[in-house]
Amino acid sequence: MSTELAIQTTGLTKQFGCHLAVNNVDLEIASGEVYGLIGPNGAGKTTLIRMLAGAEAATTGEVYINGDRFSTDENHPVIKRQIGYLPDDFPVYEDLTVEDYLQYFARLYQLKEPRRSRRVLEVLDFVQLGHKRKSLIPSLSRGMKQRLSLARTIIHEPILLLLDEPVSGLDPIARQQFREMIKILQAAGMTILISSHVLSDLAELCSSVGVMELGFLVESTSLQNLYQKLSRNQIFISVLDKLDLLEVELKNCPLVRSWERVSDRSLKVEFTGEDAEAADLLRSMIEASIPISQFHTIQESLESIFLKLGHQQPS
Known part of the structure; x- marks a missing residue:
């Protein structure tokens, strides 16, 4: 196994009676990454982390930590010293x-x-x-x-941290303090896997994310690729007046898919074009004498993207 991978699993499965908590997971996390694990309650995140930490035996499959095979049925003092595990409780x-x-x-x-x-x-x-x-x-x-x-x-x-819901129940100030500490540890060279329901924190911290659903790892990719694949291009537009005229102008643009009113003077527009087409849209509004006070693109939230994936199931 490549030593450039801090974590690698092949066919990792955990079954409790008739329940498959983790189902045939192939996971790769590069050294030095901050990897976010997201999914609803019961998706298998905690069970997966426990297997990676050596706290839970796999039913089938293999775990490699920094290139070395890791299993609970053998004593691995060297590997265990490389791991820091923070459970959710x-x-x-x-x-x-x-x-x-x-x-x-x-x-x-x-x-x-x-x-x-x-x-x-x-x-x-x-x-x-x-x-x-x-x-x-x-x-x-x-x-x-x-x-x-x-x-x-x-x-x-340790050189690998496994953090299961570390900010659960914390207030915003405490969460901010925790985020800053994670950033320092990552800058020092640690590889960090972190599960959390606070997706705004993960969006700030992570370089890659994995999405679990019903025991499956339905997505594992860089955060940048996830945004490119699933995020919609949105534009926030505010006017001093003439909102109705703005909506008429939007109807005439084939690259505008839809919009919603944020206030009596503001819209959030779903736009399918690129930056050049957005500039053309702004120019057309100015030429139509619409008094634009704000016009800027919006990064779709990780939470919104996760909701799109929430009901996907592996084929």
Whole structure:
């Protein structure tokens, strides 16, 4: 297997009784990528991540981590040290202080002194919890507990992070803090697989995405390719007045598929042309003496694109 791939699976399948949670998934994630995994509840995302982390045995199929075969029926200490796994419930031990919690996991990963204590202080500083090192975990906010869980996940300096719904339940400020930390880790060379229902976060973070539906990986591609394949070209137009005249002008343009009124002076237009044709459309409006105050293209959201894929099923 190519060592340029941080993750590769072939025919990966997990069956619980009669239920196929993950169905014949072939996944490739390049080293250094931030890969977003999206899909509805029950699509198989968590089960797939657990198999990649070695926490769940596959029914059939194979997993390769940085080119090495990885299975739960064998001991893989070298591979396991390369992986940091943050499950969706981010368990913490509430009878410990923040520092003791990280010391405990550092010992589990067999970090020796003085490196162990130095590493604890490094990750506390990274997740901005240095001032809470002597605090008991129950005193932390949800966002702080999630940052502490991330600190535990990276305490042993893994090169692959598997993050399952890491921003679930966090407020916008806490989500922004978490996004910034993910960006720093990616810039440091980590490969990161992250599942989330907050698609705006994934659109900001990810270079590639995978879409799961009913256990199948129905799409796996770069974010740029996904936008090119499925996004509609939209134009936002505002006028000072003469909105009815604007709509007449749009009816006369064959490249305008449809539009909707955003306000009494604004429209969002679905446009099938390219930039040059959009410029021609703007010119025609100006020549028709329509007082344009705003005219700009809109990037369709990842959420909107996901909804198009939501009911697709593999043939």
